[in-house]
Amino acid sequence: MTVLQLVCMATAIFFEAGNQPMAGKIAVGNVIMNRVNDYRYPQTPCSVVKQSRRSGCQFSYWCDGKPERADIYSLTYKDSWRAATISYNKAVDASLGATHYHADYVYPHWAEQEKVTVRIAQHIFYRL
Numbered sequence: 636m637t638v639l640q641l642v643c644m645a646t647a648i649f650f651e652a653g654n655q656p657m658a659g660k661i662a663v664g665n666v667i668m669n670r671v672n673d674y675r676y677p678q679t680p681c682s683v684v685k686q687s688r689r690s691g692c693q694f695s696y697w698c699d700g701k702p703e704r705a706d707i708y709s710l711t712y713k714d715s716w717r718a719a720t721i722s723y724n725k726a727v728d729a730s731l732g733a734t735h736y737h738a739d740y741v742y743p744h745w746a747e748q749e750k751v752t753v754r755i756a757q758h759i760f761y762r763l
Contacts, residue, residue, distance in 0.1 A: 643681035644719035645712065646705050650696035652718075652758065653711045658729045659755040660715055664722025665730035666760065673734055680723070729753070733760035 644664055652663040670676035670683045670693075677683050684694050692698035705712055721727060730736070731752035737743055739757050749761040 640680045641716065641719050641723060643684050644723060645716040646703070647680075647684045647694050647696070648715040648718050649705045649712050650703060651694055653715060655756045655758060657714060657718060659758055660718035661721050661727060662729040662733070662753070662755050662758065662760055663736065664718050665728045666733050666736055668722050668725065669728070669730065669732060669734050676734075729755065730760045732762045734763050736760040 644667055647667060648660050648663050652660045655663075667680050667683050671678055671680055677686055685697055686693045687698060696703060705715075733752045735745070735749070736758050737746065739754075739759055745763070746759070746761065749763050752760045752762050754760070
């Protein structure tokens, strides 16, 4: 485990699930790690978070055009760091094996065909 990989994960969790309960934060971290452990994706958390495709970034905060400034002294970031540590160490998989997720107000084309693993607050998680 490197500090850089945890920073990438905590920052992604902060922006993607900062307003979610701890289980939702951990589940987003689990999605990152489930991708790391899946041959179809890059092999480090930072590479997974920063991966882009023709259709856009895998993690929307990374390429939404907005400057990203995580308040590392906030309770939200501290919780995000804790969630990153838990998911990096595979202590629990709140996503139940998910490799994808989206907010419940977004309707990606792929979601209709895939298996929902769990819903946590405003996020729906899928195993593709």
